[in-house]
Amino acid sequence: MQNLDSKIPGGPLAEKWAKHKAAIRVVSPANKRKLEIIVVGTGLGGASAAASLAELGYNVKAFCYQDSPRRAHSIAAQGGINAAKNYRNDNDSVYRLFYDTIKGGDYRAREANVYRLAEVSPNIIDQCVAQGVPFAREYGGLLDTRSFGGVLVSRTFYARGQTGQQLLIGAYQALNRQIDQGNVKMYTRHEMLDLVVIDGKARGIIARDLVTGEVRRFGAHAVVIASGGYGNVFFLSTNAMGSNGSAAWQCYKKGAMFANPCYVQIHPTCIPVHGDQQSKLTLMSESLRNDGRVWVPKKKEDAEKLRQGKIRPNDIPAEDRDYYLERRYPSYGNLVPRDVASRAAKERCDAGFGVNSEGKAVFLDFSDAIKRLGRSVIEERYGNLFQMYEKITDVDPYQEPMQIYPAIHYCMGGTWVDYNLMTTIPGLYAIGEANFSDHGANRLGASALMQGLADGYFILPYTIGDYLAGEIMTPKTDTNAPEFVETENRVLSRLEKLMKVRGTKPVDYYHKALGHLVWEYIGMSRNEAGLKKAIQEIQSLRKEFWGNVKIPGELNNLNQELEKAGRLADFFDIAELMARDALNRKESCGGHFREESVTEDGEAKRNDEEFAYASVWEYSGEEKEPVLHREPLTFESIKLSQRSYK
Amino acid sequence: MADKILKKLNIVVWRQKDAKSKGRFETYAIENISQGSSFLEMLDILNNNLIEKGIEPIAFDHDCREGICGMCSLYINGHPHGPDTEVTTCQLHMRKFDEGDTITIEPWRSRAFPVIKDLIVNRSAFDQILQAGGYVSVNTGGVPDGNAIPVSHEDAEEAMDAAACIGCGTCVAACKNSSAMLFVSAKVSHLAKLPQGQVEAKNRARRMVAKMDELGFGGCTNTGACEAECPKSISISNIARLNREYLSARFSE
Numbered sequence A: 001m002q003n004l005d006s007k008i009p010g011g012p013l014a015e016k017w018a019k020h021k022a023a024i025r026v027v028s029p030a031n032k033r034k035l036e037i038i039v040v041g042t043g044l045g046g047a048s049a050a051a052s053l054a055e056l057g058y059n060v061k062a063f064c065y066q067d068s069p070r071r072a073h074s075i076a077a078q079g080g081i082n083a084a085k086n087y088r089n090d091n092d093s094v095y096r097l098f099y100d101t102i103k104g105g106d107y108r109a110r111e112a113n114v115y116r117l118a119e120v121s122p123n124i125i126d127q128c129v130a131q132g133v134p135f136a137r138e139y140g141g142l143l144d145t146r147s148f149g150g151v152l153v154s155r156t157f158y159a160r161g162q163t164g165q166q167l168l169i170g171a172y173q174a175l176n177r178q179i180d181q182g183n184v185k186m187y188t189r190h191e192m193l194d195l196v197v198i199d200g201k202a203r204g205i206i207a208r209d210l211v212t213g214e215v216r217r218f219g220a221h222a223v224v225i226a227s228g229g230y231g232n233v234f235f236l237s238t239n240a241m242g243s244n245g246s247a248a249w250q251c252y253k254k255g256a257m258f259a260n261p262c263y264v265q266i267h268p269t270c271i272p273v274h275g276d277q278q279s280k281l282t283l284m285s286e287s288l289r290n291d292g293r294v295w296v297p298k299k300k301e302d303a304e305k306l307r308q309g310k311i312r313p314n315d316i317p318a319e320d321r322d323y324y325l326e327r328r329y330p331s332y333g334n335l336v337p338r339d340v341a342s343r344a345a346k347e348r349c350d351a352g353f354g355v356n357s358e359g360k361a362v363f364l365d366f367s368d369a370i371k372r373l374g375r376s377v378i379e380e381r382y383g384n385l386f387q388m389y390e391k392i393t394d395v396d397p398y399q400e401p402m403q404i405y406p407a408i409h410y411c412m413g414g415t416w417v418d419y420n421l422m423t424t425i426p427g428l429y430a431i432g433e434a435n436f437s438d439h440g441a442n443r444l445g446a447s448a449l450m451q452g453l454a455d456g457y458f459i460l461p462y463t464i465g466d467y468l469a470g471e472i473m474t475p476k477t478d479t480n481a482p483e484f485v486e487t488e489n490r491v492l493s494r495l496e497k498l499m500k501v502r503g504t505k506p507v508d509y510y511h512k513a514l515g516h517l518v519w520e521y522i523g524m525s526r527n528e529a530g531l532k533k534a535i536q537e538i539q540s541l542r543k544e545f546w547g548n549v550k551i552p553g554e555l556n557n558l559n560q561e562l563e564k565a566g567r568l569a570d571f572f573d574i575a576e577l578m579a580r581d582a583l584n585r586k587e588s589c590g591g592h593f594r595e596e597s598v599t600e601d602g603e604a605k606r607n608d609e610e611f612a613y614a615s616v617w618e619y620s621g622e623e624k625e626p627v628l629h630r631e632p633l634t635f636e637s638i639k640l641s642q643r644s645y646k
Numbered sequence B: 001m002a003d004k005i006l007k008k009l010n011i012v013v014w015r016q017k018d019a020k021s022k023g024r025f026e027t028y029a030i031e032n033i034s035q036g037s038s039f040l041e042m043l044d045i046l047n048n049n050l051i052e053k054g055i056e057p058i059a060f061d062h063d064c065r066e067g068i069c070g071m072c073s074l075y076i077n078g079h080p081h082g083p084d085t086e087v088t089t090c091q092l093h094m095r096k097f098d099e100g101d102t103i104t105i106e107p108w109r110s111r112a113f114p115v116i117k118d119l120i121v122n123r124s125a126f127d128q129i130l131q132a133g134g135y136v137s138v139n140t141g142g143v144p145d146g147n148a149i150p151v152s153h154e155d156a157e158e159a160m161d162a163a164a165c166i167g168c169g170t171c172v173a174a175c176k177n178s179s180a181m182l183f184v185s186a187k188v189s190h191l192a193k194l195p196q197g198q199v200e201a202k203n204r205a206r207r208m209v210a211k212m213d214e215l216g217f218g219g220c221t222n223t224g225a226c227e228a229e230c231p232k233s234i235s236i237s238n239i240a241r242l243n244r245e246y247l248s249a250r251f252s253e
């Protein structure tokens, strides 16, 4: 068994990071020039890390699978980024942001990591402003903020409905500057397919040039994984089409343990699925729930008529509408946290009150807000979202309520890291959505952007130095070492194996089938029988895939079907581990809802006595059951309590 | 409400094995496409049909499918990103087409964007232009407080209008001269509008324009096609600002 040491520094919570920074080693400028770092991913996590490390003097090689680093899926984040600036004088503080994040995560995250995140959050805003991020400004010229779900203060900074885009462009500009200066070598349209470990340390990667199909070796003194989340295991998700879990998964197979895979976030307000031709789901920002009211008809007949298109929502009088969130949660109403809102929508639809032809949608209605505030105010607040909604659905949300339904959005689970963001493989780091560190069992809105940039700008550049200080005598990694040859051969033989199946069904067929399984059994609501069934069905589907997938084209050419097949092959394995993890966790917490663990009125029930730990899984070989390790979570500053939004 | 089904469409599409091979148009028929589907979902279905027949699927770029990453492209029936306005191809829906339509799909055509395969082109020239100064020269850390320098609401909004560019390449594809002026000017304006970016504004304009010329983009003759086709409605007035910055940079040389 490997050693699971979270390396949390001693001392009072508020002093841990400062003390730690003072204690860790620093590499001299002359030595930094001799050290190489590989960064896989150029989203907020990867781009900020690559740029900051290069500024410090390290030689960086950065990778992304798209044609430009600017296209990483961070670009799609809409709502905003949190920071404990207290510009509003509303009594926000580092402690309050820390507390909200721990509570929002349903007490399943590490105190020390979350506190550090809150502590560096103000620096992020300063950094982004200096880079030229056009945050929204008030008329006096100062930065504007807004409120987000689950908190009592206004600490969310934003750039219209395109905050992720603007923050990523800021990081991308910093990255471009380092590319311009020759400190970063950028490899676009390159996909990492395996990690190379030499003498127990991460020493490089094997990547495929997606244009030529060539499989190549890249060496370094340390490797950073910033490859995003694995939400596409569901097939339909709010992730980008190419978002994948493969980089993290290959590291898992090389010994980097994987934590809390069952913690995924289902976002309540997405545009519902239409028919069976759909390829992805579009998010409607959480901010809409500030002014929109969620409802379904009270009468089943009305729901039936809506489904058949016989009546329109506006035909249903107010007294026949069930504003079920306001009814069930009078104090939080439409602003309950994401997991609660999602489950409530599913409950109504399962009970037969769904409003679209598939019976899987509820209304998000702005008519009251439009009456109260006027159309122009709503337009100013949500104009771009309303436009996007209309383009997709052909329905004008100013005239008729939006239809929404929950969809998979974010992965709290990910590669296990210690306080230094190092995985269980020395020299291998994981940052951004790819790691498991800060959000526990449920992430608060506007906190993923904060975490990605905190990791990349302000944490990793310090902690990686502590490791690299021990590597200054290590020469440049020799990519002709037997470990490289062997790993490359394994990658090649897997690609060849996929090409050789020459079966009858395209990759999408299997991905859709897997998505259905995962949504059904490892989605919003889970139970023991379903999870056991899921494991079996995933295994048999995986077998069928490897025996019958059809991939045309060539290995040595651009081949998008081959790319998809490789990612899907890993999604099967990830799905299985999600099911195992969900099966083990016989409690409900955050995004993980076990039907066996509910309160008398059907709400999620945590079990701190038995499950106040992070589940950390260790790979033990093909077709073998993984080994579960438990990292106990101890709370020194916060008292655990059941969340209630009644 | 259930969407209408388009029983039959003819897809005429550019096929090209790789950068070195010669390309040609191929025609494929496709049936039963829901008008609620997106254009790229239609292509997914066509591709899966092709795969089942043992034909290599059509390669095209896409990722977010939300109109924000700028990865999708396609020249559809003579328009970059197709016939709808203010949308990228991934947001284009089949409602914009009718039963029996013939839809012609080509890659971006520009010397600076060579075809890689089928509908995929190489847009790395855009990255190279931005690497030539399209940034503010600050390192991580040691920057002033975010509220230390006030920025007027209007300036922030104007900077944001320009910063909304998604770098998809429509402007180049739409322009008969293959000019990248709208793209370059959007970045120059975004940063010049903010005090943080003002410091290097002149030098930035000079370097980026030089890079653009070096990479083989054509000159701007003010046809306005770029603005008309831009999925993010980036304004051509940015080009005027770029010209001003550029000229004053030349004068101060």
Ligand SMILES: Cc1cc2nc3c(=O)[nH]c(=O)nc-3n(C[C@H](O)[C@H](O)[C@H](O)COP(=O)(O)OP(=O)(O)OC[C@H]3O[C@@H](n4cnc5c(N)ncnc54)[C@H](O)[C@@H]3O)c2cc1C
Pocket (backbone or CB within 6 Å): A040, A041, A042, A043, A044, A045, A046, A063, A064, A065, A066, A069, A071, A072, A073, A074, A075, A076, A077, A078, A079, A080, A081, A163, A164, A190, A191, A192, A193, A226, A227, A228, A229, A238, A239, A240, A243, A244, A246, A247, A283, A409, A410, A431, A432, A433, A434, A445, A446, A447, A448, A449, A450, A452
């Ligand atoms: C629609 C949407 C809206 C959101 N809105 C918000 C919001 O308002 N506020 C908020 O805080 N969070 C939001 N989130 C969450 C947040 O955007 C993400 O969690 C975060 O941006 C992830 O950043 P990242 O750097 O970890 O990964 P990503 O941005 O996903 O980047 C992944 C990178 O890894 C690369 N990559 C992946 N695999 C490989 C491989 N094998 N080889 C090479 N490269 C690889 C990709 O090319 C890419 O560059 C939203 C998410 C979505 C989907």
Ligand code: FES
Pocket (backbone or CB within 6 Å): B061, B062, B063, B064, B065, B066, B067, B068, B069, B070, B071, B072, B088, B089, B090, B091
């Ligand atoms: S796929 Fe991202 S903009 Fe179209």
